[in-house]
Amino acid sequence: MQSRTPPARTGRPRSAAADAAILAATRDALVEIGWSRMSLGDVAQRAGVAKTTLYRRWAGKNELVVDAVAELFDELVLPDGDSLAADVVGVVLQFGELLRRPETRTALMAVVAESTSDPALRLRIRTAIVDRQKRLVLQGRERAQRRGELPYETEPAVAEQHADLIFDVIAGTVVHRALVSDGPVDEAWAQALAGLLIAGLPTAMA
Template identity: 35%
Template sequence: MSPAEPAPRRGRPRSESADTRITDAALEVLLARGYDRFSVDEVAAQAGVAKTTLYRRWPTRDHLIVAVVARVQDEVLVEYTGDVRADLTRYLNEIADGLNRMRQAGRPASAGKQSAGLVAEVVAAAARHADVGEAVGAMFARRNTLVHTLIEQAQESGELRRDVDPVVIFDQLAGALYYRLLITGLPLDAAYVDGLVTSTLNGASAQPVPVPEAKEEPR
C-alpha cells in the first residue's frame, strides 16, 4: 500500500438506521418513564438492537439522553425571515414547548406542580461526567451559533442596532427561559415568551417594539 492510500477501516461501519431507531426508542422511553426509570434495556429491546450495539455508541445512559435532547433541539428550525421579533418568538415558543415536554417526562398528566424534571437531570449529568459536560456544551454552542447568526442578519437589515452584542441578546432570552424552568418553576407559555422577546428587543431595536396595551375587562 502506497503512502497516499488511506489505511483500511477496521470493524463494521456505524449504521445510521440503527442510530435513528435507538434515538427514536430512547425519546419514547424517556418521555414515558422519565429520567429515574429510563432503562437502556428497554430502549435496546424497543429499537431491536443488542445492548452492546447501543453501548458502543453511548457508553452510559447519560450520554444517550444527551444525544436524545440534542436531536430534539436540532428539529427546531432557526431562520431569519425579515421579522426578527416573529422569528425569535417562534423559536423561543418551540424551545419552551420542548422544555415543557421534558418537564412532564415520566409524570402523570394529572400532575399539576411544575418541575425542572429532565432538564435538571441533564445539567447534573454534565457535572458528573466531564465528557457529558463537553457534549452538552458543544450542543448548546452549535445551536446558539445559529441564533446568533439570525440576530446578526437582523442587524444587517437594520431591524436591530449594530452596537448590541448578539450573544448578549440571546443570553437574555434563553437565560430567562432556563431560569424560569430551573429556579422559579413558573409556567413557560406563549404570553411569557411574547413579553420576554418584546422587552429584550426594545433594548436592541433600531425602533422600539410597541408593548401591546392591556385590554380592559368589560364591567
C-alpha cells in the same frame, strides 16, 4: 460521505438499523418513564436489541441521551418577522414549544445535570446542542441592524460578548419559565420578555 473507519474492517459490520432503533427507543423511553427510571435494559428491550449491542456503541446513559436528543434542537429557525421584537417573540415561542415536549425537557435537563460534574459531557452538550443555536441570535441581530433597530458594533470581541449574553438571557429565561416557574410560554409572555429586552425595565414597567 467517505468511509472514515480507520482500521481494516473485517467480520460482520455493525447493523445501521440497530443505531436508529436504539436512538428512537431512547426517546420513547424518555417520554414514557423519565430519565432516572429509564434503564439501558429497557432501551435495549424496546429496540429489540441486546444490551451488549448498546454498550458496544455508547459508553453510558449520558452519551446515549445526548445523541438521542441533539438533533431535535436543529428544528429551531428564525421566523420571518419584520421587527426585532417579532423575531424575539418568534424564537421564544419556538423554544417554548420545544420545551413542552417531554423527551426534550427531560433529556436536556438530565444531561445538563450530569454535566455539572463532568466537564467532557458539558463540552459535548455545548458543541452538540447549545452553540449550534447561537446562529439564531446572530441572524436576529444582523436583521435588526439592517433595519436600524440596533447599532453596529465594530469590535468583534465585544460583539461576541453581546451575543453570548443575549443568548444566555433568552435561553435561560425561557428554560426557567418553562421548567422551574412552570408558567406558559405564550404570546403574551413572549411579548413581555421581548419588551423588557428591547426597552429596559423602566420603560417596560411603565
